Amino acid sequence: xxxxxxxxxxxVASVDxxxxxxxxxxxxxxxxxxxxxxxxxxxxxxxxxYAAFNLVPLVQGVNISFYNWDGITPGTWAGLSxxxxxxxxxxxxxxxxxxxxxxxxxxxLPIVLGLFLAALxxxxxxxxxxxxxxxxxxxxxxxxxxxxxxxxxxxxxDGPLSTFLRAVGLGRxxxxxxxxxxxxxxxxAVGVFGLWGAFGFCLILFLAGVMKIPASLYExxxxxxxxxxxxxxxxxxxxxxxxxxVVLVLSLIDTLGTFDEIYVMTxxxxxxxxxxxxxxxxxxxxxxxxxxxxxxxxxxxxxIIFAVTYVANRLMDRWGDE
Amino acid sequence: MNYVLLTIxxxxxxxxxxxxxxxxxxxxxxxxxxxGFALPPTFEWHNYVTAWEQGKFASSFQTSFIxxxxxxxxxxxxxxxxxxxxxxxxxxGSQLIFWLFILGLIIPTEATIVPLYYDVxxxxxxxxxxxxxxxxxxGEVAFGIFWMRAAFMAAPKSLLEAARIDGANSWQxxxxxxxxxxxxxxxxxxxxxxxxxxxxxxxxxVFTINHMTAPAGLASFSGRYTQDVALxxxxxxxxxxxxxIVFIFFQREFLRxxxxxxxxx
Numbered sequence: 001x002x003x004x005x006x007x008x009x010x011x012v013a014s015v016d017x018x019x020x021x022x023x024x025x026x027x028x029x030x031x032x033x034x035x036x037x038x039x040x041x042x043x044x045x046x047x048x049x050y051a052a053f054n055l056v057p058l059v060q061g062v063n064i065s066f067y068n069w070d071g072i073t074p075g076t077w078a079g080l081s082x083x084x085x086x087x088x089x090x091x092x093x094x095x096x097x098x099x100x101x102x103x104x105x106x107x108x109l110p111i112v113l114g115l116f117l118a119a120l121x122x123x124x125x126x127x128x129x130x131x132x133x134x135x136x137x138x139x140x141x142x143x144x145x146x147x148x149x150x151x152x153x154x155x156x157x158d159g160p161l162s163t164f165l166r167a168v169g170l171g172r173x174x175x176x177x178x179x180x181x182x183x184x185x186x187x188x189a190v191g192v193f194g195l196w197g198a199f200g201f202c203l204i205l206f207l208a209g210v211m212k213i214p215a216s217l218y219e220x221x222x223x224x225x226x227x228x229x230x231x232x233x234x235x236x237x238x239x240x241x242x243x244x245x246v247v248l249v250l251s252l253i254d255t256l257g258t259f260d261e262i263y264v265m266t267x268x269x270x271x272x273x274x275x276x277x278x279x280x281x282x283x284x285x286x287x288x289x290x291x292x293x294x295x296x297x298x299x300x301x302x303x304i305i306f307a308v309t310y311v312a313n314r315l316m317d318r319w320g321d322e
Numbered sequence: 323m324n325y326v327l328l329t330i331x332x333x334x335x336x337x338x339x340x341x342x343x344x345x346x347x348x349x350x351x352x353x354x355x356x357x358g359f360a361l362p363p364t365f366e367w368h369n370y371v372t373a374w375e376q377g378k379f380a381s382s383f384q385t386s387f388i389x390x391x392x393x394x395x396x397x398x399x400x401x402x403x404x405x406x407x408x409x410x411x412x413x414x415g416s417q418l419i420f421w422l423f424i425l426g427l428i429i430p431t432e433a434t435i436v437p438l439y440y441d442v443x444x445x446x447x448x449x450x451x452x453x454x455x456x457x458x459x460x461g462e463v464a465f466g467i468f469w470m471r472a473a474f475m476a477a478p479k480s481l482l483e484a485a486r487i488d489g490a491n492s493w494q495x496x497x498x499x500x501x502x503x504x505x506x507x508x509x510x511x512x513x514x515x516x517x518x519x520x521x522x523x524x525x526x527x528v529f530t531i532n533h534m535t536a537p538a539g540l541a542s543f544s545g546r547y548t549q550d551v552a553l554x555x556x557x558x559x560x561x562x563x564x565x566x567i568v569f570i571f572f573q574r575e576f577l578r579x580x581x582x583x584x585x586x587x
Contacts, residue, residue, distance in 0.1 A: 036407075036412070038411070038492060039407040039408075039412075042404055043404045045400055046401065046404040047419060049400065049463065050423065050460050050464060053434075053441075053456065054429060054434060054461065056437075057436075058433060060440075063437075117327060117331065121328070133577065135336050136335050137569075138335060138336060140580070141517065141569045142339070142562045142565060143536070143540075143561055144521065144523070144537075145537035145540050146540060146559075146561045147338070147562075149540060149541075149544045149554060149555070149558040150338045150341070150342035150558055151338055152544070153555060163357040196334070200335050201580070257431075263523075278430070278432045281435065281436070282527075282528075295436040298434070298436060301432050301433060302429055305428055305430060309428055
């Protein structure tokens with residue numbers, strides 16, 4: 001659903017680490033501090049725990065993914081077939097198509113709307129911004145299972161959205177099964193929920209970024225006779241480059257891992273209309289006993305997340321270098 | 323004009339939350355469907371008692387608090403100690419090890435969940451507090467180390483040198499000099515760890531049956547009571563309240579934690 005804080009931070013870190021690495025490798029950046037072997041003692045507890053429950057399972061997961069296994073009887077060697085399913089299994093392809101559609105709501109729209117509003121608000125100082133920030137942050141902070149439950153009710157056939165549409169004479173638009181129960185509206189409905197969760201974060205981040213842009217740049221643009229649109233493309237957008245990169249990377253990662261709201265709001269349904277890769281992993285693992293396939297799906301999802309993170313970072317870096 | 327826009331955004335952000343709160347106070351049972359735009363005819367505060375009992379929230383809150391009470395100090399302690407080494411010491415392999423931790427920030431849980439399930443089962447930890455404590459901590463240190471390393475690197479060199487001149491060894495320097503210096507960052511990390519632990523759903527869903535956490539308990543409750551909007555809404559409010567309280571008290575830490583990493587550019 002909404003951007004989970006740890007994903008936000010993960011994306012920030014990946015962007016940040018990449019920068020430090022590329023910079024470091026070029027200039028042989030000096031490492032901080034003094035040489036000490038005792039460092040291993042400080043790092044060992046965290047690393048052992050981290051490796052045992054993150055890195056080791058990753059290797060085990062790759063191993064499992066090469067088998068056809070139901071989780072109980074001995075598995076049979078499957079080679080790469082669990083991976084080639086990616087290209088042939090319509091359920092998997094459908095899951096990724098859904099994720100691509102969700103990206104419109106989870107990434108594209110919050111960024112565009114956030115930029116638009118931040119640009120409008122950039123020309124003046126806002127009083128009471130702290131209070132607005134608090135409210136805009138609520139969708140991000142509150143347990144997403146709770147907000148998903150709230151939105152399930154919003155989308156109910158007798159819920160607020162339907163009631164509102166009926167009140168303004170658009171009752172014929174309301175699907176008989178409710179917004180989450182109808183094949184045409186379920187996925188966009190989940191998407192709007194994601195938009196709701198991500199939008200406030202984008203706006204707050206962009207507003208914080210806009211405030212760091214020196215006022216002199218805006219004054220210079222105005223002296224040159226720039227109108228609001230010129231000003232946006234010449235000053236605001238370049239000034240928000242780093243924020244844009246962070247939001248883009250993290251919202252793409254977040255969309256690919258969408259699970260909680262699907263589980264709570266639709267269970268992937270109706271039919272498979274809102275099934276996504278993360279949900280398929282869970283389903284194949286615990287409901288249909290396709291454990292090897294579930295493992296392969298998880299590894300594939302990770303590789304796709306790595307690739308998307310890399311490409312998005314590269315694109316944004318290149319844009320910044322122009 | 324600007325305020326109008328911001329106010330509209332704020333209303334959109336808060337409407338479903340206020341709406342669900344109002345819905346939670348409607349009379350339960352068939353025939354009452356909260357529209358979301360009007361105050362309930364009567365304020366049924368008793369819904370909260372009913373939801374608390376029917377949803378077994380006493381048990382799921384207990385799990386959530388126990389897990390958080392163990393996971394938060396463990397995560398913070400491990401992160402502080404390791405982050406300190408990454409920030410102040412030079413050693414072979416430090417870049418590689420740090421990079422492996424960073425990797426943990428983008429590895430989705432879905433990639434490891436299948437083998438993790440069998441590992442945890444083999445250890446006899448299915449449906450225990452320990453499973454959640456260990457797994458949440460092992461995931462959280464990736465961010466914690468990243469965070470504490472940055473915080474410790476911001477410490478002026480003179481602080482470390484003064485400690486060394488006083489004859490403090492590295493362990494004493496950490497606790498007497500660096501931890502007091504990084505107190506705000508540590509507080510922020512503590513708050514974020516709690517939020518992550520409280521909000522964790524996927525791990526709880528996979529690893530617990532009788533010892534559900536609050537979000538998992540809510541998901542199961544809402545699945546069983548789909549027809550009773552008021553009760554399910556009350557359940558959602560109940561689960562949101564602890565994190566809401568923490569957010570209100572530590573709003574500055576939340577904002578700093580989620581925004582500064584991004585904004586420092």
